[in-house]
Amino acid sequence: MEVQRFGVKFFVADPPSVRLHDFIQIFHGWIQKQTVENHLLIDVHNYSHIHNGPGILLVAHEGNFSMDMADGLPGLLYCRKTPTTGTPVDHLETILKSALQACNLLEGEVRFRMDDFLLLANDRLNAPNDDECFSQLKPIVSDALERVFGHTKYTLTRHSENPKERLVVRVAGN
Amino acid sequence: MPTWKEKLSITMEPQLVEEIDAFESQIALRRSGKLDEKIFAETRLRRGVYGQRYDNGHRNDGVRTQELNFSSDLTKGPDTLWDAPGMQRIKIPFGGVTPDQMDTLADLAEEYSDSVLHVTTRQDFQLHYVHIDDTPNLMRRLAAVGITTREACGNSVRNVTACPLAGVCHGEVFDVTPYARATAKFLLGHPDAQGFGRKFKIAFSGCRERACGLVNMHDMGGIAVTRTENGMEKRGFELYVGGGLGAVPHDAKLFEPFLPEEELLPTAQAVARVFARLGEKKNRAAARIKFLVAKLGIEEFRRLVLEERKTMVPDPRWTGYLPEVAEFKENPLKEPVPLNGQRPEGFEKWYSTNVYRQKQAGYAVATITLPLGDLTSSQMRQLADLARSFTGDNVRTTVEQNIVLRWVSEADLPELYRELVRMGLGEPGAGTIVDVTACPGTDTCKLGIASSRGLAAEIRTRLAAKLFTLDEAVKNLHIKISGCFNSCGQHHISDLGFYGTSRTIGNRKVPHFQVVLGGKWEDNAGAYGLAIGTVPSKSIPEVIERITGRYVRDRNGNETFQEFIKRIGKQELRGMLENLMQVPAYEKDRSFYSDWGDPREFTIGDLGMGECAGEVVSAAQFDLADAERLVFEGQLHLDSGDYAQADALAYRAMIQAALSLVKTQFQSVRNDSDTVVSEFRARFYDTNILGDRYAGNKFAQYLFRRHDSPPHEHTLDRARRIVEEAQLFIEAVYACHDSLTERGSAPISIKAVGKP
Incomplete structure (x- = not known):
């Protein structure tokens, strides 16, 4: 499976605590200091007017970060745009680490759940949302999770079986 | 993979396969430094990038x-990384999309x-x-569902718009949809619409009275009209030209009170030819057709277009679509059933503002x-599914930045509302005062001065809470905001319009908006508003409160907002906003x-x-860039061992380059290779124009030799030679074109158009 465009979303542990507009200032601050490693941070876009939308978006050359509101569940979403090097496991590891870096930067503002999150294959050509692809993706995800989180046990499920949607894996800690 | x-x-x-592959090649050429950044910029703009x-x-x-x-200093245009x-x-x-396209x-x-x-x-x-490297695949996926991005930007015919109620409106004369579609298709990539100095926007309306297609503010627009001839009703258009917003808005001028339907496309083509030929090219601030019409006067402009029309070779496409017009109809998914049954909470308010009962x-x-x-x-995606369930393919976007589902069976409205x-x-x-329109402004636009979307969001939030308690006269006003004077937010034709500007206070910049009052959305953008003064961005919500409050208090009977603004006058309005x-x-x-x-x-x-x-x-520069692309692709085939294809592409490249020069003198030349070579020989070789200073005649021999003696077998040596010769020939043509441009003789002369 040759997928480069992965995404990951870590849910906020306490959704009512999220004050969406605060992230405008926070993300502008990140740009001022170019805080996120290996990323060229470019701009902030306010999508708070869209119901269950991308919330507040931080645009970077390598990938976008957002305090995302999809499904009404706030969370830090990172979607990779530029290719990374190495194997698919390497790609996923890089992407998980980038998202975790952003989560760490937000410590003090908001807490994230590490026992329940989503991994997105943002590539309908190489990773259509079907059983076959899910089967191919599972070992890649497991290996990447082990590299990032050690020997924690996770259950991997397909988030939706709607073939129009992207292949999204729900990762739940046991 | x-x-x-x-x-x-x-x-x-x-x-579309060929066009998008060509664009991908142009990307590769630019990446390798073989395509000038200015030409690439206009090339990508004409693909909507x-x-x-x-x-x-x-x-x-x-x-x-x-x-x-950024890791690379490569540019995709001047000063554009x-x-x-x-x-x-x-x-x-015309805003028409299907669920699959959605x-x-x-x-x-x-x-x-x-x-x-x-x-x-x-x-x-x-x-x-969006990253430019993703655009070819993005375009392919659109093309697979019948959408093109071609000429979405750049100096070209932009999206042809039409009233979103076309075909279902009580007040329309007839459905303009098939005419808008035919016009868009006919002018897309049309050779006569490639040499503009600026963009060209077309709109269609089914009636005069409503806002409809906003014909008055377009470069060219048609309002549906009919007349009776020999006892038969005949369709046509009240045709307007030369309207436009921008920094200085121009009312469109009546070109023809009744243009028969069969004359719509040839007249559009003739207008395009005159605009391409006589429109300003160097000063882009004065290059829209509105300036040409103003300079010439509508009578002279009309005369030139009609003269041009007479010279044009008939094109079967001019009327080829008309049989489809008669048969054109949309198929509703459901039977028509009146509204009945239980209505969910909130439905009545939504129904009062968001539902239009069709003439059907x-x-x-x-x-x-x-x-x-x-x-x-x-x-x-969910909206696409709703369309599949309720309306079929009948979905359109609107110029008020909304989406409409047409042909909803009225009985389905409560369920549709629940889903929404x-x-x-x-x-x-x-369509009310909360439905604020705004261009992208400083969010993403390079020209944005102030945050039109930020202001729009703020106004929307403040007004939404009290929409249904507002006075009826205020509720139905329009607010439109542009981030700068260029009017993409259409502030000129709004009751309350605003455009972004800046003022220096102390040593600091402060975002401001110019307040423009009394523009008219109805009557096809019937009137432009009055600039009152510049107010800090943060005070604009108070401007709206103050003006609308005064309107509610002081209007005379059923006085419209436009009448009220006119009566009060600029001085008093300014006084109201002074503090x-x-x-x-x-x-x-x-x-x-x-x-x-x-x-x-x-x-x-x-x-x-x-x-x-x-x-x-110039059109010639585009054609030459295309010739370069062809020879580049020929080189790729040469490298992969496909000598026949390398030869064919190199030959096509030479024909294309020759054609580019011929068209500077004879725009309507046929593009078959025999004609091109013959014309090229007569105009540039026999006259020694090509060979005069650049030894170009030697290079012209490459074209003639390949044209007269195509290879019987394809070998590496032969293919390599023809590719190299093609490159040299293109260089000679470039040099000749540049020389002619410097001497001022490259632009097509009026006499030359359409006359071999």
């Missing part, structure tokens, strides 16, 4: 101007953009933060109010020194060069 190119090539129209704010590599972060250190995110505009003629648009927004689709004030979609009894148009014209991929609420798209207020024009000192209130939704201290240092007009590139 599979590719979209392989997967979709059989589902795309062959012409636009620059965005900060793509010059600089951005003020509120404290200082940062250099955005390759790796900087850009915008993809997607043309939707699904694809949703997928593209997720995979290449930020999962948001933006509806523009001209019925297009826009995706932001039992059917309605439901408007989906999109805040700031935005919706997510997920919402788009579930999706977060059940907001009432379509709101003041800016408190920075130390006293810093909020005035930042824009809405943006905590950075305000600056205009991020302003870039606009790409709206594109670069003025």
Whole structure:
């Protein structure tokens, strides 16, 4: 499976605590200091007017970060745009680490759940949302999770079986 | 690894396959430094690939101007970095989209953009933060569902718009949809519409009275009219030309009170030819057709167009579509059933503002109010499914940045509303004062001065809460906001319009908006508003409160807002706003020194060069760039061992280059190779124009030899030679073209047009 465009979303542990507009200032601050490693941070876009939308978006050359509101569940979403090097496991590891870096930067503002999150294959050509692809993706995800989180046990499920949607894996800690 | 190119090539129209492959080659040429950045900029703009704010590599972060250190210094246009995110505009003629197209648009927004689709004030979609390297695949996926991005930007015929109620409106004379579609198709890529100095916008309306297609503000527009001839009703158009907004708005001029339907396309073509020939090319601020019409006067302009019309060789496409017009109809999915049964909470308010009962009894148009014209991929996909369940293919975007579902059986409206609420798209207020229109402004536009979207969001939030308690006269006013004077938010034709500007207070910049009052949305953009004065951005909500409050209190009977503004007069209106024009000192209130939704201290240092007009590139330069692309592709085939294809492409490249020169003298030349070679020989070889200073005649022999003696067998040596010769021939043509341009003889003369 040759997928480069992965995404990951870590849910906020306490959704009512999220004050969406605060992230405008926070993300502008990140740009001022170019805080996120290996990323060229470019701009902030306010999508708070869209119901269950991308919330507040931080645009970077390598990938976008957002305090995302999809499904009404706030969370830090990172979607990779530029290719990374190495194997698919390497790609996923890089992407998980980038998202975790952003989560760490937000410590003090908001807490994230590490026992329940989503991994997105943002590539309908190489990773259509079907059983076959899910089967191919599972070992890649497991290996990447082990590299990032050690020997924690996770259950991997397909988030939706709607073939129009992207292949999204729900990762739940046991 | 599979590719979209392989997967979709059989589902795309062959012409689109070729066009998109060509664009991909042009990307490769630019990447390798073989295509000039100006020509590439206009090339990508004509495919809808636009620059965005900060793509010059600089951005003020509120404290200082940062250099955005992209890894590559390659450019995709003057002062426009390759790796900087850009915008993809997607043309939707008359706003018509199908559910399958909506699904694809949703997928593209997720995979290449930020999962948001933006509806523009001209019925297009826009995706932001797109990387240029993704655009060929994005275009292929669109092409596979019948959408092209061609000529979505640049100096070309832009999206042809039409009233979203066309075909279902009580007041229309007839349905303009098939005419809008035919015009869009006919002019797309038409050779006579390639040499403009600026963009060209066309709109169609079914009636005069409503806002409809906003004909009055378009470069060319048609209003449906009929007349009786020999006892038969005949269709035609009241045709207007030379309208436009921009910094200085122009009312369109009546070109013809009744243009018969069969004359629509040839007249459009003749208008395009006159505009291409006589329109301003160097000064882009005066290059729209409105300036040409104003300069010549409508009578002279009409005379020139009619003269041009007489010279044109008949084209079967002019009338070929008319049989389809008679048969054109939309198929509703459901039977017409009157509204009945239980109505969910909130339905009545939504119904009062968002539902239009069609002229076809039992059917309605439901408007989906999109805040700031935005919706997510997920919402788009769900909306596509709703269309499949309720209306079939009958979906359109609107110039008020909304989406309408047409042919909804009225009995389905409550269930449709429930679904829309579930999706977060059940907001009432379509077409009312809360339905604020705004261009992208400083969010993404390089020309934006102040935050039009930030202001629009603020106004919307404040007014939405009290929409149904507002006085009826105020409720139905329109607010439109542009981030600068260029009017993309259409502020001139709004009751309350605003455009972004800046003022210096102390040593600091403060975002302001010019207040423009009394423009008219109805009557096809019937009147332009009156500029009253410049007010700090943070005081604009109070301006709205004050003006609308006075209107409610002081209007005479049923006096319209336009009449009220006219009666009160500029001086008094300005007096009403005088104290709101003041800016408190920075130390006293810093909020005035930042824009809405943006905590950075305000600056205009991020302003870039606009790409709206594109670069003025002559048709010959385009043709030559295409010749270069062909020879480049020939080289690739040579490298892969396909000598026959290398030879064929190199030959085509030489023909294309020769054609580019011939067309500077004889625009209507046929493009078959025999004619091109013959014309080229007579005009540039026998006359020694090509060979005079550049030994070009030697290179012309390459063309003649290959034309007269095509190879019987294809070998590496022969293919390599023809590719090299083609490159040399193109260089000679370039040199000749440049020389003629310097001498001022390259532009097509009026006498030469259409006359061999």
